[in-house]
Amino acid sequence: MIRILQESTQDLEEIHSINSKAFDSDIEANLVDKLRGVTKPYISLVAKEHGIVLGHVLFTPVFVGDFNINAMGLGPMAVTPERQGEGIGSSLTNEGLKACRTIDVNVVFVLGEPDYYARFGFEIISEKGLYYKGEEFSPYFLAIELTPNCLKGISGEVHYHKFFDDV
Secondary structure (H helix, E strand, O other): OOEEEEOOHHHHHHHHHHHHHHHOOOHHHHHHHHHOOOOOOOEEEEEEEOOEEEEEEEEEEEEEOOOOOOEEEEEEEEEOHHHOOOOHHHHHHHHHHHHHHHOOOOEEEEEOOHHHHHOOOOEEOHHHOEEOOOHHHHHHEEEEEOOOOOOOOOOEEEEOOHHHHHO
């Protein structure tokens, strides 16, 4: 049985390894390591089976222009390659969104595959006047409002922590 838990210090090496394997480089793994303890709030969940970490998801604060809105960014998320397609990523995403709701997050953004994230309620956000960096990201930049209509009247660039600039 797979359990979704908060990361612990015992999980850090496995989290790094899974992110490296899932993304075929250390870039995302190093990003997770750099963000740990730097951002608040910091939601870092692992999927474990028999004590072994099979997946990881990270949620960190993002800023929407000069608006005062409680927003988080989902990512990176990684599942060990040999266990992808089993619903582990979905479980991590669902539990992460629940955790965001418990700390009164209004909206969660993600840069990812629209077909995958639509199943959780994420929608492409460019039509609402929100964007990440440039036009090339628009088809892959999505959001889910955890507080209905929280993005009404809000537009501009969504900024992730500066460490994301290295990705």
